[in-house]
Amino acid sequence: MTRQETLAYLQQNPDVSVLIIGGGINGVGTFRDLALQGVDVLLVEKSDFCSGASAASSHMVHGGLRYLENGEFRLVREALTERNRLLQNAPHYVKPLPTTIPIFNWFSGLLNAPLKFLNLRDKPSARGAIVIKLGLTMYDVFTMGQQTLPRHRIFSKRESLLRRPDLNPNIIATATYYDAWMPYPERITLELVLDAEASSPNAHALNYVRAIHAGKDSVELRDELTGETFSVRPKVVINAAGPWIDFVNDSMGRGSRFIGGTKGSHILVDHPRLHEATQGHEMFFENADGRITLFFPLEDRVLIGTTDIPIDNPEDARCTDDEIDYMLNLVRVVFPEIQVDRSHIVFHFSGVRPLPASDAATPGQISRDHSIRKIEAGARGDFPILSLVGGKWTTFRAFSEQVTDEVLKRLGMSRVVSTKDLPIGGGKGYxxxxxxxxxxxxxxxxxxxxxxxxxxxxxxxxxxxxxxxxxxxxxxxxxxxxxxxxxxxxxxxxxxxxxxxxxxxxxxxxxxxxxxxxxxxxxxxxxxxxxxxxxxxxxxxxxxxxxxxxxxxxxxxxxx
CATH class of the missing domain: 1.10.8.870 (Alpha-glycerophosphate oxidase, cap domain)
Incomplete structure (x- = not known):
């Protein structure tokens, strides 16, 4: 169907089992999964698909090495499993990425993880060689059954400086392990939309359609391109609006305070010497403030990020001058002789992570895990709202599977297709x-x-x-x-x-x-x-x- 045909169809057939609000990766992943199970499902996105938080990632597909320090072992294991699945299911867009960590001391951080786990410490501290070695060993153990990527290695100071003469001479060693990256997160999302609609005539996705109001049994939608409005009557609403989740629930008269988002910004630089110095690796390290930061080659540019700043309204997310200065200075931690300045910047972007509301002392301590927050049907509405809070790009399939199983149970249906080994778009027959x-x-x-x-x-x-x-x-x-x-x-x-x-x-x-x-x-x-x-x-x-x-x-x- 064309966009106009889909809109006309919905106006004539407003009853739908599931309405998904939000066309980022979690909403679209759930849309595909529900479509494959034969559920009649409508997804609407107020802007373009993958134009909000999902478009503002670091382009990483990773297990989350630093999450081990917060005791999030389940999340890391799940993320590593899903990383390996994406390498298999989307090989055209998800690529192995060797990652190198410059190490500046041996013993720092040994007590940090247990003290954090016991809530006895809330300040970041440097991670030394022993802590990094332990973390990377756990990383390898979690994927022992799959072993899609090589195991980690530790290189001495001498070896490291021979490999990369521009490295900070104050290092004591480097560690290299493998994760993955994606040049086209937006295209992965698009292909999931196209795959979903191709799999079922009862699955429809519309960009530039906003949910603006809810009645007792209906949700009013507005075509942002024409201004026309229409209503649908869902049995279940999935709120996948990311950092806009609370705003959407408020607009439907079902107020919530689920989100405590943080802003992350990145810059792209055109700098051949820096690009060459990375040698095709992501450089993954912690800044002086304890924030985990990175840069890596993205085609012939270098992506540098990221910041982690609490923000109330995602519409206000912009990369500021202070953030740009912060990111430019990151390079000097690893390559002190390579000068990167504003003249090298070709692009910057900023987005808001849809993290759960939290009273954590620092943004880095807020869990990156995912959860379903439920507003059940009642006096203010005949349909339940399932809000998808948190999550990582890497784990979208697992989160979508969890949400789909919850919806199927509510609809009295059973799963008929698994997405675990299902190719995505141009990954089929790659x-x-x-x-x-x-x-x-x-x-x-x-x-x-x-x-x-x-x-x-x-x-x-x-x-x-x-x-x-x-x-x-x-x-x-x-x-x-x-x-x-x-x-x-x-x-x-x-x-x-x-x-x-x-x-x-x-x-x-x-x-x-x-x-x-x-x-x-x-x-x-x-x-x-x-x-x-x-x-x-x-x-x-x-x-x-x-x-x-x-x-x-x-x-x-x-x-x-």
Whole structure:
């Protein structure tokens, strides 16, 4: 169905078993799981899919090494299991990442973890070699049955400085272990939406639709693109609005105070020397204030983060000058001779973690685990609201499974499909072990050169075949101002990937904006293709250009 057809259908058929409010990773993961079980489910997102907290992650898929210090062993074990599943189910977008920890002392932090566990300490302290060794050993033990990635190693000071001459000479050793990363979290979310709708005719997802009010047995929704309103009658509401959860519950007359979010900001820098110094590794370390921080290569840029600052309203989340200074200074902890300044920044972003309300002394002590907070049906509403609090990107599938099982129980249904080993989007049939053979085969079939096939496979996984088939049905040529993309490729994204606004494509269907690979002329060129594909008039095209430029300048610091 097109967007217009879906809206018309819902207005004629307002009864739905499950309404999900929020199109971030937890909402979309649950949407896919419910769709696979045959549940009629509607997901609405007030902006674009994966445009809130889920778009502002550190791009890590990890177990959470530091959570061991807080005694969150269940969470770490679950996260490591789910990390390994994502490596298998989404190999086109989830990649192994060697991670190196610079170590500056031997014994620091030995008492920190037990004292934290007993609530006898609330201040961060440095972690020495012995604590790091113990943590990494537990990391390895938790995945002993799977062993998808290599085990950790400790390198002496001499070995470490030989490997990385720019390293801080005050280190006593380094530790290297493996986690994973994802260049395209937004595209993973999009593919989950597309997979869900393809699996069931009773699953519908709409971006740019906001829940604005609830009656006794209904929820009123507003199309943010047209202003039109309509109502649906759900049996169960899932509030997956992340840091906006309490705001959504308040709007439905079912007030809550579940969320105590913290803001995290990141910067992307264009710095070849720093990029080379990482040697393809994430550098994972603690700053002087005890905050765990990181930087790692993201294509030809370096991602640096992050901060952890309490915030009340997620709409206010912006990367501040103080945060930028903080992150620029992080590099000097590891590579004191490499100078990084504001001139190197090509992009910054900020989001709010949907953490549970907590009286913890520091943000780092707030649990990253997930939970379902329930507001049962009663005098203020005939339907229960299940609010999805907390969670990590890495554990979205497990959290979605937990939520789906709760909903199935309420609907009197049973699970018929497991998502544990289910490929995501372009991960289906992905040539994990025969990449070059796959490219050679497609080169013969399509006539495209190897470099182009490599680019498309990296960008879309096996969905690259759909892009190629679409592109070859018409005249295709590289863009003038963004030559790494072609006209028909942009048209495919606009037509088949739920694009409604220009920034959807630049920020969430590609890395063009994040990597600073598009200028004003490129934005205008892409806007022209999107306008033609989506039948925008000249006025709408120009408004979208102005709106997108404003977003990129004001929210992401781009120099356009």
């Amino acid at each position: 040539p994990r072990h025969n990449r070059q053979s796959w490219i050679s085969e497609q080169q013969i079939k399509t006539g495209l050169d190897r470099d182009r096939l490599e680019t498309l496979l990296s960008r879309y996984g096996t969905r690259a075949l759909d892009v190629i088939e679409f592109a070859q049905r018409g005249k295709d040529e590289p863009l003038t101002h963004v030559p790494d993309y072609t006209t028909r490729e942009i048209a495919f994204i606009a037509q088949h990937e739920r694009v409604e606004r220009l920034d959807d494509l630049l920020l969430r269907r590609s890395l063009l904006a994040m990597l600073g690979k598009v200028d004003l002329e490129g934005i205008k060129e892409i806007a022209g293709i999107v306008a033609k594909t989506l039948s925008w008039k000249a006025k709408q095209r120009d408004e979208e250009i102005d709106r997108t430029v404003k977003i990129l300048k004001e929210q992401h610091g781009m120099n356009l």
